[in-house]
Amino acid sequence: MTDPILRMAGIVKQFPGVRALDGVDLDVLPGEVHCLLGQNGAGKSTLIKVLSGAHRPDEGTITWLDEEVRLTDPTAAMRRGIATIYQELDLVDGLSVAANIFLGHELAAVGFARRGEMRRAARDLLARLGHPEISPSTEVGQLAAAGKQVVSMARALSHDARLIIMDEPSAVLDQNEVERLFGVIRDLTRDDVAVVYISHRLEEIREIGDRVSVLKDGRSVATGLPAKSTPTADVIRLMTGRTVEYVIPERRQDSSTGEPMLSVEGLSRAGEFEDVSFEVRGGEIIGLAGLVGSGRSEILETVYGARRARTGVVTVAGRRLRNGSVSAAVSAGVGLCPEERKSQALLLGESVARNVSLASLPRFSNASFMDRSAEIDVAREQIQSLDLRPPDPKREVRLFSGGNQQKVVLARWLTTGSRVLLLDEPTRGVDVGARSELYKLIQRLADEGVAIVLVSSEIPEVLGLADRVLVVREGQVVHEGPAADIDEHQVLDLVMEGSAA
Amino acid sequence: MSEKTSPATAAAPPPDEHQRMEVGAEAVPRSRFARIMASSAGRNLGLVVALAVVCVIGVITAGDLFADVDNVITILRLAVVVGIVSIGMTFVIIGGGIDLSVGAIVALASVWATTVATQQLAADFHWIIIVFTAMAVGAGCGLVNGVLVAYGRIAPFIATLAMFAAARGLAEIISDKRNQLVDDPGYVDFFARELFGVPVLVYVFALVAAIGWVLLNRTTFGRRTIAVGGNEEAARLAGIKVQRHTVYLYVLLGVACGIAAAMLLARTGTGTAQHGVLLELDAIAAVVIGGTLLTGGRGTIVGTVLGVLIFQTLSNIFTLNNLDTSDQAVAKGVIIVAAVLLQQFVAKRAGST
Numbered sequence: 001m002t003d004p005i006l007r008m009a010g011i012v013k014q015f016p017g018v019r020a021l022d023g024v025d026l027d028v029l030p031g032e033v034h035c036l037l038g039q040n041g042a043g044k045s046t047l048i049k050v051l052s053g054a055h056r057p058d059e060g061t062i063t064w065l066d067e068e069v070r071l072t073d074p075t076a077a078m079r080r081g082i083a084t085i086y087q088e089l090d091l092v093d094g095l096s097v098a099a100n101i102f103l104g105h106e107l108a109a110v111g112f113a114r115r116g117e118m119r120r121a122a123r124d125l126l127a128r129l130g131h132p133e134i135s136p137s138t139e140v141g142q143l144a145a146a147g148k149q150v151v152s153m154a155r156a157l158s159h160d161a162r163l164i165i166m167d168e169p170s171a172v173l174d175q176n177e178v179e180r181l182f183g184v185i186r187d188l189t190r191d192d193v194a195v196v197y198i199s200h201r202l203e204e205i206r207e208i209g210d211r212v213s214v215l216k217d218g219r220s221v222a223t224g225l226p227a228k229s230t231p232t233a234d235v236i237r238l239m240t241g242r243t244v245e246y247v248i249p250e251r252r253q254d255s256s257t258g259e260p261m262l263s264v265e266g267l268s269r270a271g272e273f274e275d276v277s278f279e280v281r282g283g284e285i286i287g288l289a290g291l292v293g294s295g296r297s298e299i300l301e302t303v304y305g306a307r308r309a310r311t312g313v314v315t316v317a318g319r320r321l322r323n324g325s326v327s328a329a330v331s332a333g334v335g336l337c338p339e340e341r342k343s344q345a346l347l348l349g350e351s352v353a354r355n356v357s358l359a360s361l362p363r364f365s366n367a368s369f370m371d372r373s374a375e376i377d378v379a380r381e382q383i384q385s386l387d388l389r390p391p392d393p394k395r396e397v398r399l400f401s402g403g404n405q406q407k408v409v410l411a412r413w414l415t416t417g418s419r420v421l422l423l424d425e426p427t428r429g430v431d432v433g434a435r436s437e438l439y440k441l442i443q444r445l446a447d448e449g450v451a452i453v454l455v456s457s458e459i460p461e462v463l464g465l466a467d468r469v470l471v472v473r474e475g476q477v478v479h480e481g482p483a484a485d486i487d488e489h490q491v492l493d494l495v496m497e498g499s500a501a
Numbered sequence: 502m503s504e505k506t507s508p509a510t511a512a513a514p515p516p517d518e519h520q521r522m523e524v525g526a527e528a529v530p531r532s533r534f535a536r537i538m539a540s541s542a543g544r545n546l547g548l549v550v551a552l553a554v555v556c557v558i559g560v561i562t563a564g565d566l567f568a569d570v571d572n573v574i575t576i577l578r579l580a581v582v583v584g585i586v587s588i589g590m591t592f593v594i595i596g597g598g599i600d601l602s603v604g605a606i607v608a609l610a611s612v613w614a615t616t617v618a619t620q621q622l623a624a625d626f627h628w629i630i631i632v633f634t635a636m637a638v639g640a641g642c643g644l645v646n647g648v649l650v651a652y653g654r655i656a657p658f659i660a661t662l663a664m665f666a667a668a669r670g671l672a673e674i675i676s677d678k679r680n681q682l683v684d685d686p687g688y689v690d691f692f693a694r695e696l697f698g699v700p701v702l703v704y705v706f707a708l709v710a711a712i713g714w715v716l717l718n719r720t721t722f723g724r725r726t727i728a729v730g731g732n733e734e735a736a737r738l739a740g741i742k743v744q745r746h747t748v749y750l751y752v753l754l755g756v757a758c759g760i761a762a763a764m765l766l767a768r769t770g771t772g773t774a775q776h777g778v779l780l781e782l783d784a785i786a787a788v789v790i791g792g793t794l795l796t797g798g799r800g801t802i803v804g805t806v807l808g809v810l811i812f813q814t815l816s817n818i819f820t821l822n823n824l825d826t827s828d829q830a831v832a833k834g835v836i837i838v839a840a841v842l843l844q845q846f847v848a849k850r851a852g853s854t
Contacts, residue, residue, distance in 0.1 A: 326737060331740070
């Protein structure tokens, strides 16, 4: 076997409050297509940025062509022959194809751009990529997504790239364009250019990939698996990290007796999900299982009114909610714990008490004047009831751990007296010990009569907590039934069907 | 971490422990001093010190001319207009916006409140009509700004830039580019009258500042403002009507501009389209110096008042030393940059995000 052209070992990258990469290893061989897999937030983007010189790693080594290197900035990476094609293509729409290809390293003579020469060189590169029909003088803004991608690749080649990193290139392409992209990739690898390819679509990885590495929570959980022969179930297991122990307490009382609390009928949103219907009784937990991008979070947000439904009706305790109105949902007693706690739910620089009261300000005010002692008192009650640590209502929320921040969001909805709770990935970024505490809390709330809709990527979590499960794939509900009648592998099969090779 | 053990760990953290602290979300601010300085009270303390330093410079360079009761009153009198506008501006900036049109709105309100028709009405009823007209004009302009920003989804910078141009233009059309004198001597007299040696004008500023403080710190309106500016998405998902609140914020600032225009009429006795030129920059500068984040979500009224006073005292010192306004402008620029750099330094030291 040939020596790898790139070897990353023990890469650590730290951001304030989060360890985005925590020991990542990656070997890339010349002329291979190396696929990088991982869920959202697993650290793929950060890893790419380290490799392209946009971020400097805090620890670890990068060996490029048998020499340890420091990629201090994007230009340094480019000079060594590492080119990155980002998801949001970093092209200048107002410039010509040729100008974009040579952006930053224009061919020039005494300060004057040698336009003719650049156009010629651009034409050669585009031809090499199998797209001679793209004219170097076209404005990039006029090209379709696929054309832009080719221009990005031509730019990479203009740097004599030995390694090209592609961040979800297929996300913006249709089937034909993907086929052509694969043709280009095959041509490149024939010339010994290596490609690091990132995609969520397993079937693509089967088709184009040679080897696969999997990231999970900023760590390498597998490196260099054969792309064609590794079973889908294994890949999924690595991505979702079934290493975690799920200590989910036994579910208690019969939940089928409560009154229907939330009912969703024929809910649709163009391009996101179609004809979703379900009903949740008070005291019942409904689990939505599905991959990232399957439409599960979009369903929750639409039920909540944060997105406007194209068709469908949401009813809470018999009252129909106004479409696209969060405040209507909140006053009807619906609460959402969103997927991205920090950016969507919390005022990080404000105190626990102020975060808890945010959705029920009128309750704490008298003719608009805040009753701050009542606010603190209620926060204290919630702190005690949810066992928030440290139990300080005046402490800024950013100083709490992930599990405790999640409790603050829950406390907000308990304070408004929510009867329906929509939980989107409630245990993301929460460590194992705190997880089981959150599980108990969610079960307790259900026992108290709250109707709960739970979205999670972690299938055992959904199965363990929910009374009934809905499996969502590509915006369709493909299965609905009691959680006890289905096991993890069956859910996985349903979730992955059509994606598996 | 208990009080007793913390000094020891802080003094010599084992490398492992140090790492862990950096990793966790509970990284503790490094020193007590930095923590205090980063709190709003601490930032305001810094501003008080800055104001004191400016006053010492005043005494040294201008001596008795500066340290004179009449001079202090003059400083306060001149701070009234920019001060009232800055209070309103504080709300808009905390709420995540910006308003470049305040100077133009003040001009328009001053002109509209001194038209023949308005003054006739004021003569028939009471001069208070002039004040109400100015406030109504300001509120109207603020409403337009707010609706464009919140519902038209135009960037605040652009929407208010349009108002910046249009309002002053309208003021010129209405006044025919002439100065309009306030006819009713009672109007000017009322605000110039002194209570305990201080003109009523200054009390109006104090009252506006006090109302602003209560509104920001003690009401649901203030809470919503902080939430909308601090994390718009979180505010929206908590059921706060973000668009409507944004409109309220611009209307509030518009009303403040109206009051400021009324005070300007009282001080100068004239309404003109030339009022309030560069007022937006002075107001934004005072708010920023006062520790309000331009990105929204955090700020104080006390800081803004101190920011206004620092600037006003400084220009007073320049005037007393017969330095021209160009030197003042340069000094202002330097001070704004220095103040913001200092704030960033303190914020970083405190480990805030």
